[in-house]
Amino acid sequence: MKQFKIWLPIFSTIAFAGCAHSLHMTHVSDSALSHAEYSKSKAIEARSEQFSFLGFTTDTDYVDQAYSKLAKSCPNGSIEGITTEYSTDLGFLSWTNIVNMRGLCTMQP
Amino acid sequence: MMRTLIYPLICLLVSSCASINSVSLTPIPPTRNAPVRAQKSRVIFLGLNFDNDFVDGVVDELRRQCPNGKVTGLLTKDETINYFLFFVYKKQVTANGYCVPNAPMNSKPKTTRVSHLDSELLGQANGSSNEAI
Known part of the structure; x- marks a missing residue:
């Protein structure tokens, strides 16, 4: 019983922490940048x-x-x-849906 | 008491809950003058759905809106909208993007000049490959 009291908080912390963030999907689009264009491009989010x-x-x-x-x-x-990343941060009886988009901005010559 | 509860209950049952299944985005062009949009959906009752052909119409609709260009910068959303007690729900696919017109046909095509030395080397390569055969 004493051991159970010690392990229960540890186990529940691990179990709930593991469910706190969930990544549903990630999509990477194609890129036709040359090496020179890539080095000149700017990362945006x-x-x-x-x-x-x-x-x-x-x-x-x-x-x-x-x-x-x-x-x-x-x-x-x-x-x-x-x-493109679509994820969810879980909370108590509620959650936050998050969409994060990252790309490379290149100026046309 | 019953009358007080019935209205919030009806609101809860009739209201819809929208959730995203997947999102994707293709490269966004610098010219964004001509936006295009296509949306297709299907209402499903008790999960009875025998095909997903409604999605195919999205491509046709985008093509119709941009007959002489390239559709790019496409944001595709696949979402589910739940209605009455989740017995009825709607699957919806929405695509937003831009139509980029094709380059004019009278523009000079790119040509590659083959020098005399190059053609000799090409001939030698062809000869050696023939010998090998």
Whole structure:
């Protein structure tokens, strides 16, 4: 019983910590950058979140917000090699959906 | 008491809950004058769904909106919208992107000049390969 009291908090900490963050999917787009273009390009990032309590969410507009943020951070160039991550941070009876987009901004000659 | 609870309960049952299944994004072009958008969905009752052909219409619709160009910068969202007690739900695929017009046909094509030395080397290479055969 004494050992159980010691191991229970340790086990529950590991168990709950393991579920705290969940990566659902990652997508990497193609990139046609040459070595010279790659070295000149600038890394950009856009992130958007949606808080959800008990799963009640009426839209998924936060994804579109991340997209427009990424496009605005490179207004006159092309964005290539985009990595899109969709993940969830879990909390007590609630969670936060996160979309993170990273890419390379290259200016056209 | 019952009357007080019935309205919030109806609101909860009728309201929809949207969730994302997957998101992907292709390279975004520098010219973003012509946005294109396509959305296809299917309402599914009790999970009875026999094919996923509704998704194929997305490509056709994008092609129709950009007949003489290339569609790029495509944000594709695959989402599920749950309705009444999760017995009824909608699968929805949305694609947003940009139509980039093709380069004009009268532009000078790129040519590669082959020098006299190159052609000699090419001939030698062909000869040696023939001998090997």
